Amino acid sequence: MNTTVKSILNGWKNSIEKYNKLDSWKLREQLSTIGKYLRSNDDTKAIVKMVHLVRDCAICPNPNMVQIHSQINKILNMDEVSKMSACLFTKKINGRVKLQGQGERFKGETWRLFDERLRFKDNMLLRNFDIETENPKDSRKVRRIVEKRMCQAYHRRNRRADYDGSQRRNEHYWMNRATSFQLYNIGQMENVGSVSRGYSTHWKREYDELTGQVVFKKKMVYSSEEDAMRAVKEWKINHLEDKRDITAYKCAICKKWHIGHKSDIKECMNEASCVES
Numbered sequence: 001m002n003t004t005v006k007s008i009l010n011g012w013k014n015s016i017e018k019y020n021k022l023d024s025w026k027l028r029e030q031l032s033t034i035g036k037y038l039r040s041n042d043d044t045k046a047i048v049k050m051v052h053l054v055r056d057c058a059i060c061p062n063p064n065m066v067q068i069h070s071q072i073n074k075i076l077n078m079d080e081v082s083k084m085s086a087c088l089f090t091k092k093i094n095g096r097v098k099l100q101g102q103g104e105r106f107k108g109e110t111w112r113l114f115d116e117r118l119r120f121k122d123n124m125l126l127r128n129f130d131i132e133t134e135n136p137k138d139s140r141k142v143r144r145i146v147e148k149r150m151c152q153a154y155h156r157r158n159r160r161a162d163y164d165g166s167q168r169r170n171e172h173y174w175m176n177r178a179t180s181f182q183l184y185n186i187g188q189m190e191n192v193g194s195v196s197r198g199y200s201t202h203w204k205r206e207y208d209e210l211t212g213q214v215v216f217k218k219k220m221v222y223s224s225e226e227d228a229m230r231a232v233k234e235w236k237i238n239h240l241e242d243k244r245d246i247t248a249y250k251c252a253i254c255k256k257w258h259i260g261h262k263s264d265i266k267e268c269m270n271e272a273s274c275v276e277s
C-alpha cells in the first residue's frame with residue numbers, strides 16, 4: 001500500500017485515539033494527497049474503496065470518529081493481509097492479466113541467487129548458467145537449486161501466515177512462477193564490453209543492475225515456431241509505434257525459437273566478430 005497514505009491514516013488513527021478528533025494542521029494537504037492516491041488507482045480495489053470511505057467520512061462537517069477509527073483499522077489490517085500474498089497481485093493491462101513487476105517483487109531473491117556459485121561448475125556464478133544451453137544433467141541440478149531457494153523464500157515471506165488447504169494451490173502456483181522467472185533470469189554473459197552478441201542472437205544486450213555493466217541476457221525462449229509466431233503477433237499488437245519488422249527464428253545455440261528485429265538479425269549475420277558459445 002502507498003506509504004504516504006498509510007502514514008496519514010496512522011496519524012489520523014493516533015489523533016482520534018488521543019484527542020478524539022482529526023488534527024486540523026495539515027489536514028487539507030493530507031486530503032489532497034489522498035485524493036491523488038485515489039485517482040491513481042494504485043492499490044487493490046478493496047483497499048482503494050475503503051480509503052475512499054474514510055476520506056468521505058473525514059470531510060463531513062461532523063465526522064464520526066468511531067466510524068473513521070474502525071475503518072482505518074480495517075484498512076491497515078487489509079494491508080497486512082495483502083502484503084502476505086503480495087506475490088499474487090495481478091493487474092490488468094489492455095485487458096490482459098499481468099503479474100505486477102516480477103523483477104521488483106523477487107528482487108531480494110534474485111540478488112541472493114545471483115551471488116551464488118555452483119561448486120560442480122568450478123564455482124561459476126549461478127547467474128551465468130543458461131539452462132537452455134547447458135547439458136541436461138547440470139540443468140536439472142540448477143533447476144533444483146533455484147526451486148529450493150524460491151521455496152525457502154516463499155516460506156520466509158509467509159512465516160506468520162497461518163494457511164489452510166485453500167492456499168496450497170496458490171503456494172504451488174507462486175513457486176512455479178517464481179522458479180521459472182528466476183530460471184529465465186539466469187544465463188547471462190558478463191564482461192562483454194564492446195563484443196557483438198553474435199549472429200545467433202540468443203542474447204540481447206542489457207544493463208545489469210547487479211554489476212552495473214552491460215551484459216548479454218538470454219532472450220525469451222519459445223519451444224516451437226508456432227509459439228514464436230504467436231509471440232511476434234502479440235509483440236506487434238503491443239508495440240504499434242515500432243515500425244521495424246520483427247520475426248521468429250530458430251536459434252543456433254539453444255536450438256529453440258526466439259523473436260527479434262529483422263534488421264538486427266541481418267546485421268549480426270554480416271558481422272565478423274560473432275560470439276561463439
Ligand SMILES: [Zn+2]
Pocket residue numbers: 201202251252253254255256258
Ligand atoms: Zn537461443
